[in-house]
Amino acid sequence: MSVGKLTGPKKAAILLLALGEDGAAEVMKNLDESEIQQVGYYMTRFTDVAPEELDIVLEEFYRNSVTQDEGVNINASPDFVKNALSKALGAEKAKELEGSLHSGQEEGGLDSIRYADPVMISNYLRSEHPQTIALVLSYIRNTDQSSIVLRNLPENLQADVLYRMAVLESIPPGVVSELNDVLYEEMKSASSMVTKVGGVGPVSEILNAVDKATETRILSSIEEANPDLAEQIRELMFTFEDLSAIDAKQMQTVLKDVDIPDLTMALKTASDAVKELIFSSMSSKQGDMVRDDLENLGPVRVADVESAQQKIIKVVKTLEEEGTIVIAGSGGSEVV
Secondary structure: OOHHHOOHHHHHHHHHHHHHHHHHHHHHOOOOHHHHHHHHHHHOOOOOEOHHHHHHHHHHHHOOOOOOOOOOOEOOOOOHHHHHHHHHHOHHHHHHHHHHHHHOOOOOHHHHHHHOOHHHHHHHHOOOOHHHHHHHHHHOOOHHHHHHHHHOOOHHHHHHHHHHHHHOOEEOHHHHHHHHHHHOOOOOOOOOOOEEOOOHHHHHHHHHHOOHHHHHHHHHHHHHHOHHHHHHHHHHOOOHHHHHHOOHHHHHHHHOOOOHHHHHHHHHHOOHHHHHHHHHOOOHHHHHHHHHHHHOOOOOOHHHHHHHHHHHHHHHHHHHHHOOOOOOOHHHOOOO
């Protein structure tokens, strides 16, 4: 590993290794799951850390407050991450997370980029060809991460990238291997099987996660190039107004997992149809309270309204994936 290529998660991984299992466990207790996955990914892949790398990390994080012995060399034992995770999170949660850290160990750079900071990914990709960016986004399975990457790309690239991603179906293994080499020096060769990537599904999920202005601009641009493709993407997208496809009984289930302040904010720009459905799914007392809160809300930022609506959409999609509710017409299917 080159000293000049130490990223934030790699530095954090070196620091945790330097702290030992108990110290690493105490730090991990204060990290969220996504941060543990990013840092843990690199911890499981270190075989040793050179003294100059340790010097750089300790100087940056401790600002010369820690004295290290000359020639210190860190070796990550196979049990280090397992033990540190167990001490921080408990055996059951540690086992679950450790499995995810090792699951893609042989897949190389395209797999590891899923654990990288999305802003860092955007900065790295902004000078790449739109087709390369589309390939990388296709490999990122976290919709929130993909949407952040997209937002941080130059606007003139965003629509082009999602268009290419939407029409992408498969790529030959040689391209995957070449892309791995570009992303990281230690990347391994791709599978000899044709890799299925992209498509309108991931694009619709990314557009569901971005703000309304970005969504409208990108879809309009795609529609100019390919109206049929834009319509396919729209059919798979779920918007706040699509809540009208949920009946009152299922809406009651949704509202159990929604915070009232978020609901009030989300209803600020909702249609009368959606408002009527939601109020009819609540008790009279609760409905009156939300109506009063809505009337007294005053001017709010559009971004705050869209954020609240996205929270409710996520609740709906989660319940649908669990089979708790069924959305009429979802995925192009009728409900019988």
